[in-house]
Each structure stands twice: as structure tokens, then as C-alpha cells.
Amino acid sequence: MSKTWIYKFGGASVKDSSAVKNLAEILRNRLRKNMIIVVSAMGKTTNALESILSEKLNGVDFSKNSAILRSFHLEICEALFPTGHSIFAQVENLFFQLENQLQKPLSQENYDEYYDQVVGFGELLSSKIVAEYLCSLDMIVLWQDAREVIETDSDFRFAKINWEKTRKSCQNTWKPILESFPILTQGFIGRDPKGRTTTLGREGSDFTAAILGTSLDAGSVTIWKDVPGVLNADPKIFSQTQKFDELGYREAAEMTYFGASVIHPKTIKPLANASIPLYVKSFMDPDSPGTKIHEKAPTHGIPTFVLKKDQILVSFKVTDFTFIEEKHIHEIYEQLRSLKLRVNMLQLSAISVSLVIDHQLFKLEQLLKKLKGDFEIRYNEGLELLTILHPKAEEIPVLQEGYEILLEQSTRNTYQVVRRKN
Ligand code: ASP
Ligand code: MG
Secondary structure, three states: OOOOEEEEEOHHHHOOHHHHHHHHHHHHOOOOOOEEEEEOOOOOHHHHHHHHHHHHHOOOOOHHHHHHHHHHHHHHHHHHOOOOOHHHHHHHHHHHHHHHHHHOOOOOOOHHHHHHHHHHHHHHHHHHHHHHHHHHOOOOOEEOOHHHOOEEOOOOOOOOEOHHHHHHHHHHHHHHHHOOOOEEEEOOEEEOOOOOEEEOOOOOHHHHHHHHHHHOOOOEEEEEEOOOOOEOOOOOOOOOOOEOOEEOHHHHHHHHHOOOOOOOOOOHHHHHHOOOOEEEEEOOOOOOOOEEEOOOOOOOOOOEEEEEEEEEEEEEEEOOOOOOOHHHHHHHHHHHHHOOOOEEEEEEOOOEEEEEEEOOOOHHHHHHHHHOOOEEEEEEEEEEEEEEEOOOHHHHHHHOOOEEEEEEEEOOOEEEEEEEEO
8 A cells, every 4th residue: 555645734835826826836746646735724814813703702893804814815716716716605605604603602711612613714715725726727636624534632722632533534534535636634623522623722734744644654744834944943033044954853842842833843743653754845945855854863963042932931939938849839730731831941949939831811810810829929921932952152141132031041951041122
């Protein structure tokens, strides 16, 4: 039996009609049966859907923004298809379904479930448009609904994969199709045991590609990006960057853990366990080799910079003249766990625990409410967390010019700082 190959195209690679044309160009000589193409929502669609949701939640009129989103998709279709093509009806239909969903009541209590039913439309729209466009160029792909195979629990917005079921579905329903045709499908979405749409966490389409790759024992997974490969720093933030030709799974996983946005953090582990190589390639320069992430990559000592924005530093001080004990840490972590908040950095002193978390809607308020009885709590918002792997000590002071440092930590191989622009 032949191997399966997975290609994933993110939002930037389908952000407008010329991007979709470029995607088709990339596939022209590469498309073949046994290939799965995973696409994300077009451009900033997911953010736009999130804004509509927050307007809805706050009782603000969202009709203007939903109209903008509809025109955005229809204009892309106008540039790609002749008048009267069936894609127009398909897009309209998806917007009707979205409007129907948005008529239903939304509150803080049902927010997560509701969110998944709404934001998944971004991927449904883009996958329909891209699949129809490829077919119109005689590059026949079969549009398949990822929710038929990506089986999850009901942890909305952060759904966890049921690996066993997903593997079975992939092998039973998609493998036979792939013997004759390539499949085009959505990233980011899955379905829970009750058939409701779930999502895998923001930017989760890379993870979808890894799930499909693992479940179908793929030969490789390729993520097409707007960068030449994995770099040692984000070129939008740091000027001197260097591309890695190869990277080990561990190194890549570490970078994503600290916040490198080039690949979703959950992508590496399943591929590493199955020894499936992951390629990160540029959709602007598809013939250049990009970065290969695999187990045999040589180790390197190149300083690597990862910046995480929108961070909150929270400090919990014991109020009863005792010292920080295990029970305090346990109590704080219990609450963090129940709110699904991950600690990005932690520091203990005799009387306080300081931790750095991502900014997430409502979460800080809920955390403060739960713990304010036992601790004196202070926090700072709008911070950034800079992590340097393989730091060069002499370069650190230069990097800090113009910043106020709130927390700093360093180990032999990692330097981290929480800071704010002056
Ligand atoms: N469209 C989703 C998001 O923007 C998933 C993805 O892009 O991977 O988060
Ligand atoms: Mg996206």
C-alpha cells in the first residue's frame, strides 16, 4: 500500500484570491492520490469570527462584521470563479447556517461550546472554496469533512483527540478514498461523541495535519508557511535571523513550547512518536528545501529567540505570616488546571508565588475570585515573555534596552525574561 502525504496550508496561504492561485500553482506538479491537503480559515477569518462572538456576547450589533466577512469570501470567489458557479450558493449556504447559529442565545456559561459551533465556519468556507477552485483547474480533489474522522472529547475550544477512534476512522473511511483521489479537508475542527463540532485550540490546523499524518502512517507532513522554514527568531520582530535546514524533534518542540508560532505546539509529539518527518516550507518559494524536522538532525548551539506577547504576571502572597508551602502551590495549580491555564514561567520566594500566564478572556478574573480568600494577589497585564535558548550572555543586556524587567530567570541553556516596553 502506498504512503500518505500531508500538506497543510495556513490562513496566510489562502488569505486572498492570489494566495489561493499560488496554492494551486504549488499543487500543480505535486498533487497526487494519497495526498491530504489541510486548509485553515482564510486570512484573519477566525479572528473576525471571534470578534463577532464577543459583540454578540456583549449585546452589540454584529451584523456589520458578519456582512464584511461574507463579502470578503464572496469577493475571493468572484476573482476565482465564473459567475453562476455553484461555489456562490455553497458560500451563501454556509453563511445562512452561521447566521442561524448566531441567532441562538450566548452567555458566559455556554461560551466555549457556542464558540466552536461558530468559528469552525472559517475552515468550512475556505475548504469549500479551495477544493472547488482546484477542481475547476482539473486538479481533482475530494472535499471531505474533517469532523468525520477527527474524533474528540467534548472539551470545547481545547478538544482532546480520541486517537484510537480517529485512527480507525481515518483507516476505514479515508484510506480507501486516498487510493484513488487526493482529499482536501479542514484543519482545526473535530467532532465530539454527540456529533457536535469541537476545535483543537487556536492555530490548531498544524495539529490536524499531524493527527492525520499519524493516523494514516504518512510518509511526511509538510506545513506551507510565509517564512522560508523554521528560523531562530521571528523575522517580524528580530532583524537578524537564520534558517535551520534541519532540527531535531525535541528542539522544535521546545521552541513551540516557549511560544514560537511557526508550528503549533502539539504538532511535534505525535509525529516524533511515529518518526514521521515534518517539513516547514515557504509557499512563496516552494522549490527551496525549507526545514526538515526529524530524529536524525544534528544538534546545534545557535541562540534561538522566542517572544510571547500578551502575558500576565500574577503574584500570590501568603497573608498569614507563614511561608509558601507545597499546599499553597497545590491550591494555585488546582485552580489553574480547572481554568485550563498553562504556566509559562514560575518563580517562588519565601512568601510568594509568581507566575506568568497567557491573557485569556475572563480567566484572570475567575482565577482572582477563586484565590483571593487565601492570598494577597497582584498582577501586571500587557507584558511579553522572551525566551532565549542557547543564550550568549554578552548579548542579553543589549536586548533589554528600552524595557522594564519584571522577572528574570536563567539556566545553563535557557534564559527567560518578563518585560514591558518603557
Ligand atoms: N483558523 C484557525 C485559527 O486561526 C486554525 C488555524 O489557523 O490553524 O486559529
Ligand atoms: Mg489561522
